[in-house]
Amino acid sequence: MNKITRRNFINGTLMAAGASMFPFGCTSNAVLDSLNPLYYPPALTGLRGSHPGSNTHAHSRTWDKKSNWGPITDLKEEYNLIVVGGGISGLSAAYFYLQKHGNDKKVLILDNHDDFGGHAKRNEHTINGKTRLSYGGSQTLVDPHTGGALINNLLTELGIDLERFKTAYDRDFFKKNSLSAVTYFNKETFGEDKVVNHPFCNYPNYVEGLPGAKISNKEAVQQAPLSEKGKKQLLQVLNGGLHKLKVPKAELQEYISTHSYFDYLKNTLGVDDPGVMKMARNSGLDWASTGTDLMTIASAKSCGALGFAPVAVYDENNPYIHHFPDGNAGLARALVKKMIPHIGKGNNAEELVLLKFKYNELDKSSNIVRIRLNSTVVNVQHGGDPKNSSEVFVNYISENKSYQVKSKGVVMACYNMMIPHIVTDLPLEQAAALRLQTKSPLQYTTVGLKNWRAIKEIGMGLAMSPGKMHQAVLMDFPVSIGGYEYTKTPDDPCVIQMISCPYGTIGAPRAEQFREARYKMLGLQFKDYEKEIRGHLSSMLPKGSFNFDRDVESITVNRWAHGYAVGGPGNSTKIGRQPFERITIANSDSAPSADALVAIKMAYRAVNELG
Ligand SMILES: Cc1cc2nc3c(=O)[nH]c(=O)nc-3n(C[C@H](O)[C@H](O)[C@H](O)COP(=O)(O)OP(=O)(O)OC[C@H]3O[C@@H](n4cnc5c(N)ncnc54)[C@H](O)[C@@H]3O)c2cc1C
Structure with missing residues (x-):
């Protein structure tokens, strides 16, 4: 018999379309500390995944080439690292950066969705008063025992005990x-x-x-x-x-x-x-x-x-059982908990399974790591000549308003084919290669x-x-x-x-x-x-x-x-993911492989390329 793995492949309760991008009545995420305490996206039903509104600004940028977003508010925020994209790769990049450079370094993660995790999306259904969990995308850790030391260490640090799934499943x-x-x-x-x-x-x-x-x-x-x-x-x-x-x-x-x-x-x-x-x-x-x-x-x-x-x-050594009830959102949540401890109580990933995260902790100004949701990055540019620059400016749109923040380095953990539309001064060959990814x-x-x-x-x-x-x-x-x-x-x-x-x-x-x-x-x-x-x-x-x-x-x-x-043809994925001075590229697209563990590995590489 041949052996393949799944790695080879490769809105209210009945809330109608047109639902608000901010269904909790929260105000802009741009200057937070202000998320409504009721903000809790996993419990939303209806149209989720890339929910209505989440791609609006990205599509204006890529399809309509929009570049004038109105007056820009400089938030006067400076970070050691800004990560574009809060999926498993972006969250891992933030984690590895702190590990490497010390956990006093300031990191901002920006994501266009109303929840973190990217494809790793927690779905909660309340049925007869009981919360039932499920997943809206990234489902199971595939062959996690074969991930090598980097993955083993990370899973251990996050309190993910692979042995536990033998009885949990x-x-x-x-x-x-x-x-x-x-x-x-x-x-x-x-x-x-x-x-x-x-x-x-x-x-x-x-x-x-x-x-x-x-x-x-x-x-x-x-x-x-x-x-x-x-x-x-x-x-x-x-x-x-x-x-x-x-x-x-x-x-x-x-x-x-x-x-x-x-x-x-x-x-x-x-x-x-x-x-x-x-x-x-x-x-x-x-x-x-x-x-x-x-x-x-x-x-x-x-x-x-x-x-x-x-x-x-x-086979017996690699059963497909490494699945949290909310899929790989279990992994994403464990990463967030590690970096923003006040999000809720729990000592390991298992203890987080039932925990309702406090989303209003995500973007507190006192955090070392801030996660800013509903924020679509539309421009990332070195200050001055990229070769000699010491800073990168990041512009994003939240609730139709335009904001700017600044960082010493940026990891792009978003969709690779989108990057040339955001980092517009990339070398031409690299930009062309990135456009071929899909x-x-x-x-x-x-x-x-x-x-x-x-x-x-x-x-x-x-x-x-x-x-x-x-x-x-x-x-x-x-x-x-x-x-x-x-x-x-x-x-x-x-x-x-x-x-x-x-x-x-x-x-x-x-x-x-x-x-x-x-x-x-x-x-x-x-x-x-x-x-x-x-x-x-x-x-x-x-x-x-x-x-x-x-x-x-x-x-x-x-x-x-x-x-x-x-991935795109030939060598295009590798050419596309090259570091560009203070800007490096993560995401599972950079492998390319639709795989959470690979998304982590791409994050590790991108953080190390920043130096
Ligand atoms: C339905 C589905 C099922 C899957 N099942 C599995 C599975 O069982 N096991 C497995 O290992 N993998 C699975 N995958 C693959 C999955 O892609 C990876 O596991 C992993 O979640 C990818 O993480 P990532 O961070 O690389 O990308 P993403 O999760 O895509 O994260 C990137 C984030 O960047 C955001 N972003 C993009 N552009 C911008 C911008 N301009 N500004 C701000 N943010 C931006 C995106 O919206 C997204 O939130 C599945 C994927 C899907 C879609």
Whole structure:
């Protein structure tokens, strides 16, 4: 069996769109000490992720080339380090800087979102008075034991005990509850709403402890709502057909690495059934940075797309269990707690799981590290000639007002492709390389349910849902830690995840598909998502035991128009991330790799490059 890891891939409760960028009625974050004590973004539902308003100024800068932001207020604040971007990389950069230069050094972290953590986003749902936790993006620490000394030391310093997850993650949960990987065929696409106890692909295999198909390929194909011809074709695909390629054995690897998966399905296996092709297209999800229509046969094989046997995702030494109930927000919060101790009480990451952080502590003038939210950086420039300069000026917009702060050095831990629009005097070759970096769009929707009796009834641990906006729906990871208890019985509230990996027009180049999918995603309003989710769940779950209005408490749609890091061609990522005098570049984009541990490593490098 091949071995791959997930690293290879690569708004109020029903608050309507148009929600305020400052839903707590807080005033500008620019001159803080003034955040409303009620400011608590993790509890917001509705449109989250890159929430409405968060990208407005960045898009004005990049799309409209806006440079006149009105009168600039010089805050007369001077820092040793300013970090642009408060994701895992930006937070780590601040942490490493203090470690290296002493924790009396003043650091400011600026982020355009209303919460810190970037993709590592905590989602809280209050259901029947109980707080249920989930994650809106960066999900699990991938292979953390292989991170080396830097990661090991950091995790230890933050009080993250990897051993603890061995018992915190209940690997028996799915078996105990007879939940497995299934496929939901929807009526609009397949003519009938039907759940079949077979995933038809490898995707669900990353959920540790989740059983796969309950029935044989043959039985599953018989149950699939396809025409007789479609069933025949599906069975043929499932039975495998690499042997049908008229290629000498010695050349097979080369052939499958250079030929299209879709061409193989169509031309070698003779598939023309639209239902089977739809299943194929949705069988890779986010395992590679493209849909299966752009994959080679080898990529489709390595991610276990339709027609390829399941591949081992993790082995015993690297189980996919290092997951806080709020995902990698657990890591982001541990970093923040270390640097801003007054944020709340707790001695290690586990003790922070249930803690409601005091957001009004983030930007106190007395802090060594200040985190300023809702602040989009639009210009970063050395004072005078970059080579001889001793200072960098940083301009940002908060509540439509323009502010300036100053620092001895800056780490750009934001999206790499945005940097040339902010640091406008970068060397031309570097700026051009940065513009080639991109990110794939993704959406993680979390839904708070008052009970999961209907899910139990159909035995659904994870439902592949070809043809739906959310191509996978799953029970959350069964993790109980730090006083947080995962749902115990189907009568208890829980949060389910609905994953959407939006694609563009079949066959269009990757970057175009990203753009098309991104615009479509951002063009929708909360009511559109709610309608889609209502339709999906109501048609998939048994009518007798599920009623959307009765059973759904809350919906949080985490939209990431700029999700997984996807590197540009050739050497462009390396050229792009070069230090530019007092400005250096972090973020997982700089690797590039959609991986929290890599985001940390990029931060470490960027801090050291500052000297
Ligand atoms: C849906 C999803 C699921 C994922 N799952 C996993 C997983 O399971 N495991 C894993 O290891 N990784 C996962 N990742 C990858 C994830 O990208 C990394 O884990 C990590 O969170 C990246 O951190 P970062 O700091 O590099 O970037 P980000 O988290 O993107 O942080 C950058 C921050 O900079 C801000 N910013 C950008 N421009 C500006 C500006 N001009 N001014 C101010 N701020 C700005 C951004 O808005 C953002 O808040 C996932 C990503 C997504 C989207």
